[in-house]
Amino acid sequence: MSLNRIGPMRAYRCLVALKGGHHNVNGTPVDFKNFSHQLRIFIGERDAQVFLERLRERFDNLPNFYFDYTVSNGKLSSVFWADEISKLNYKAFGDVLAFDATYNTNRYKMVFVPFTGVDHHFQCVTFGAGLISTESIESYVWLLKAFLKAHGTQPILVLSDQDPSMLQAVPMVFTESRHRLCMWHIMKKLPSKVSLIC
Numbered sequence: 001m002s003l004n005r006i007g008p009m010r011a012y013r014c015l016v017a018l019k020g021g022h023h024n025v026n027g028t029p030v031d032f033k034n035f036s037h038q039l040r041i042f043i044g045e046r047d048a049q050v051f052l053e054r055l056r057e058r059f060d061n062l063p064n065f066y067f068d069y070t071v072s073n074g075k076l077s078s079v080f081w082a083d084e085i086s087k088l089n090y091k092a093f094g095d096v097l098a099f100d101a102t103y104n105t106n107r108y109k110m111v112f113v114p115f116t117g118v119d120h121h122f123q124c125v126t127f128g129a130g131l132i133s134t135e136s137i138e139s140y141v142w143l144l145k146a147f148l149k150a151h152g153t154q155p156i157l158v159l160s161d162q163d164p165s166m167l168q169a170v171p172m173v174f175t176e177s178r179h180r181l182c183m184w185h186i187m188k189k190l191p192s193k194v195s196l197i198c
Contacts, residue, residue: 009029047108048075048076048108051076051079052069052076052079055067055069055079055081058081058083062083062084063084064083064084064087065081065082065083065084066081066082066083066087066128066149066150067079067080067081067082068080068146068149068150070142072133075133076110076131076133077132077133077134077139078130078131078132078133078139078142078143078146079130079131080128080129080130080143080146080147080150081128081129081130082115082127082128082129082147082150082151085126086126086127086128087127087150087151089117089119089125089126089127090117090127090128090151091151092119093117093118093119093120093125094117094127094151094153094155095117095155095156095157096117096118096155096156096157096158096159097115097116097117097127097155097157097158097159097177098115098116098117098158098159098160099113099114099115099116099158099159099160099166100113100114100160100161101113101132101135101161101163101166108131109133110131110132110133111131111132111133111134111135112129112130112131113129113130113131113132113143114126114128114129115127115128115129115130115147127147127151128147128150128151130143130146130147135163135165135166136165137165137168137169137172139165140165140166140168140169140170141169141172141173144169144170144172144173144174145173148173148174154174154175154176154177155174155177156177156178157177157178157179157180158170158174158177158178158179158180159180159181160179160181161181162181167179
């Protein structure tokens with residue numbers, strides 16, 4: 001059902017048409033819905049494995065695709081990936097790298113970290129992306145090293161938020177880069193800080 005992106009009801013109707021009637025199909029529409037739900041729950045426990053298999057397929061079939069990951073206690077703890085377009089974007093526009101892990105953790109309890117920049121049309125471009133299980137110094141160091149391994153060169157300038165782990169990890173990996181805080185994050189927090197003073 002999911003390979004062709006059709007739902008359980010359409011799958012049931014297709015099977016009825018193929019088999020020549022409802023009486024030739026083992027199961028009801030409700031059975032198909034229940035099976036679809038149970039399958040999603042089953043795959044939910046294997047999501048990391050399915051995700052890594054998809055990344056391996058891309059690595060095998062797409063030129064210049066890069067990914068790396070770590071596993072801790074049998075669970076996916078960090079992953080980074082960059083496709084050919086991301087690498088071309090970084091090569092052309094990678095003087096300034098911005099990354100931000102302010103996205104809320106998702107149902108997998110992992111933090112999404114996009115690596116972005118700006119092209120000559122002032123449009124955001126992606127240089128790669130990662131998922132980390134904790135916002136620790138070690139996680140960010142691993143992620144930045146994976147980024148560096150994928151792209152081969154350090155950016156001139158790195159923009160990030162005020163996360164203490166990021167502040168320590170960036171100079172550990174990007175030794176030749178300047179690190180600055182993103183003005184948007186500063187301005188967002190400024191009103192709450194100023195109101196405390198006044």
